[in-house]
Amino acid sequence: MNKNTRLILALDVTNKESALRIARDVHEYVDAIKVGYPLVLATGLGIFNDLSQYAPVIADFKVADIPNTNRLICEQVFKAGADAVIVHGFTGHDSLDACVEIARKSRNGKDIYVVTEMSHPGGVEFFRPVAGSIAKMALDAGASGVVAPATRLNRVKEIRSIIGSELSIISPGVGVQGGSAADVIKAGADWVIVGRSIYQADSPKNAAAGILADMQN
Amino acid sequence: MNKNTRLILALDVTNKESALRIARDVHEYVDAIKVGYPLVLATGLGIFNDLSQYAPVIADFKVADIPNTNRLICEQVFKAGADAVIVHGFTGHDSLDACVEIARKSRNGKDIYVVTEMSHPGGVEFFRPVAGSIAKMALDAGASGVVAPATRLNRVKEIRSIIGSELSIISPGVGVQGGSAADVIKAGADWVIVGRSIYQADSPKNAAAGILADMQN
Numbered sequence: 385m386n387k388n389t390r391l392i393l394a395l396d397v398t399n400k401e402s403a404l405r406i407a408r409d410v411h412e413y414v415d416a417i418k419v420g421y422p423l424v425l426a427t428g429l430g431i432f433n434d435l436s437q438y439a440p441v442i443a444d445f446k447v448a449d450i451p452n453t454n455r456l457i458c459e460q461v462f463k464a465g466a467d468a469v470i471v472h473g474f475t476g477h478d479s480l481d482a483c484v485e486i487a488r489k490s491r492n493g494k495d496i497y498v499v500t501e502m503s504h505p506g507g508v509e510f511f512r513p514v515a516g517s518i519a520k521m522a523l524d525a526g527a528s529g530v531v532a533p534a535t536r537l538n539r540v541k542e543i544r545s546i547i548g549s550e551l552s553i554i555s556p557g558v559g560v561q562g563g564s565a566a567d568v569i570k571a572g573a574d575w576v577i578v579g580r581s582i583y584q585a586d587s588p589k590n591a592a593a594g595i596l597a598d599m600q601n
Numbered sequence: 602m603n604k605n606t607r608l609i610l611a612l613d614v615t616n617k618e619s620a621l622r623i624a625r626d627v628h629e630y631v632d633a634i635k636v637g638y639p640l641v642l643a644t645g646l647g648i649f650n651d652l653s654q655y656a657p658v659i660a661d662f663k664v665a666d667i668p669n670t671n672r673l674i675c676e677q678v679f680k681a682g683a684d685a686v687i688v689h690g691f692t693g694h695d696s697l698d699a700c701v702e703i704a705r706k707s708r709n710g711k712d713i714y715v716v717t718e719m720s721h722p723g724g725v726e727f728f729r730p731v732a733g734s735i736a737k738m739a740l741d742a743g744a745s746g747v748v749a750p751a752t753r754l755n756r757v758k759e760i761r762s763i764i765g766s767e768l769s770i771i772s773p774g775v776g777v778q779g780g781s782a783a784d785v786i787k788a789g790a791d792w793v794i795v796g797r798s799i800y801q802a803d804s805p806k807n808a809a810a811g812i813l814a815d816m817q818n
Binding site: 396398420421422424425426428429445446448449450451453456457460461464472473474475476477478479480502503504505506507508509510511514517518 | 665666
């Protein structure tokens with residue numbers, strides 16, 4: 385995915401028509417569209433191909449299974465037209481390796497992003513103590529990048545210091561959840577992920593343009 | 602789900618016709634059928650309803666997201682006809698609570714099973730140290746049970762000592778992965794989960810019957 389706008393849309397709607405309408409509206413303002421299970425379960429894997437005409441698609445499936453199941457999930461996701469998958473790392477290095485292996489085998493170099501920490505309150509209970517180790521594992525495994533929460537800038541900085549410049553950081557939690565896009569980029573993120581502030585706006589396009597303007601200030 | 606045979610089929614195929622044929626063949630020998638993302642992504646959520654005519658369906662989605670996304674996933678899974686969902690606990694108590702809340706709100710009392718530890722090599726890296734805490738959290742949250750690996754009998758015993766008699770243990774890893782069904786039940790599991798030994802057999806029905814005979818010895 386190209387680093388043009390540094391903005392990723394989290395398209396957390398569950399209706400196909402809304403999803404396509406919003407994607408069409410904002411596609412010039414985003415580098416990628418992130419899609420989760422709720423939309424895919426409601427509409428089918430075909431949504432990846434539909435959306436990929438507007439922007440590269442990141443499947444936010446938070447894949448967290450044994451290596452063989454991870455492999456099967458990633459194979460289906462890439463085959464359906466997604467360019468990247470978000471996976472968990474706490475299931476261990478072999479589960480992650482299986483995902484990276486499938487990404488490398490796929491045509492046009494697909495990406496794996498590893499969750500290092502999550503932005504909700506429960507994210508501090510079991511995740512926080514191992515976030516650094518998971519980031520290190522993502523680096524060793526040859527993942528494309530990690531996911532770190534925009535709501536905790538010091539964590540983004542810490543994760544950046546662990547992974548160096550080799551891996552990308554994509555960072556959710558900007559907008560309704562409180563993170564500032566400009567601050568997160570300054571803290572070391574490569575892309576900010578914005579959901580509700582864009583897809584719930586009367587004009588998703590204007591909302592996205594507004595966030596980009598803020599980022600450039 | 603009723604405790605009749607104490608056997609759950611892990612239906613890890615990705616083809617609808619095979620899935621239905623195997624389910625039809627073995628349904629008298631199993632208390633439930635466990636289905637993962639590879640089959641659902643390949644065939645659609647409708648597979649839950651198709652399979653539920655043969656046995657209760659457990660959606661092995663290893664749900665591991667923020668509370669709101671977990672909620673949306675569980676809602677769709679129950680609505681599509683599954684009776685239970687397997688979720689992760691390492692995402693913290695609020696993510697788990699969201700799943701339990703949806704299960705309780707659903708008609709006919711749906712079940713949530715929480716992964717406490719996994720059977721693959723990488724399962725010891727981040728999971729093992731927190732398995733006990735996750736089991737305790739599952740108990741506190743009011744989940745129906747936990748998932749513990751049949752390949753590590755001492756872990757099944759330990760998890761049983763933490764959760765007491767209130768929660769069920771479902772235990773994968775029997776058969777090809779090396780666990781013995783009879784031993785796992787003795788160690789404290791309520792159900793054993795068997796996949797390849799059944800669905801890859803020339804006669805899945807005979808294979809299931811054989812495992813049941815072993816369990817009764």
